[in-house]
Amino acid sequence: MLKGIPAILSPELLKVLCEMGHSDRLVISDGNFPAESMGKDAIVIRCDGHGVPEILDAILQVFPLDTYVDHPVNLMEVMPGDTVETPIWDTYKDIIKKNDSRGAAAVGNIERFAFYDEARTAYAIVATGEKALYANIMLQKGVI
Template sequence: MLKNIPKILSPELLKVLCEMGHSDRIVIADGNFPAESMGKNAIVIRCDGHGVPELLDAILKVFPLDIYVDKPVNLMEVMPGDTVETPIWDTYKEIVAKHDERGANAIGNIERFAFYEEAKTAYAIIATSEKALYANIMLQKGVVVD
């Protein structure tokens, strides 16, 4: 057991977050995301039973976002013509704002198929049970500054 580490962060996930270097990316994927096929060259971590928001909040408590890029957080864009609502994105904006002074300005969007291509190059993909659609989020790691 460790002090001040969110309990939702498993030893495996903590190890991966620690191993990641500056500019490495991690995807927190919703339950529909093809984590195993996208993660053939990445570490896939199962977090079944958990949703993206609680994992995002816990991760950002220990994970610095990259300050050298405009958008260290990226969401999968809704496909043109798709009428899906994405209220979870507002939750993400609130969580990011708690941990990064740029708030919603740190968040960008990536077209769906481009997101898949980016995910294939991620260091790790976290597979969740999130039911919200278009709930995938990609984080780019920064440096820890004292």
């Protein structure tokens, strides 16, 4: 643990966030996401037992979102015909607003299988134990 840095960020996660550069992407996945197989070419960091919101909140305290693109944050679109509710998205947007002035405007959607393709080329995947549905979220790093 370090002064002024959220304790939920493990030493390895901190290292990975720090070594990422402009436009590198990070996936924070829910508990059922196939993080290890999607992340075969990425760095997979396990955060079992944590929800996405507390991890997202901690990461955004140190990790700048890309200001060169419209949607540095992306969610996995609900499949057509699926009537599931996604209240966790509001939580995400509140957290983003605390750390980026664009707030919800910075958040886009990616169709499910396109999301998977993007995830396969992400720099790192943070595997949480989040139980909410459609809770995966992808962040693109900005400049300092």
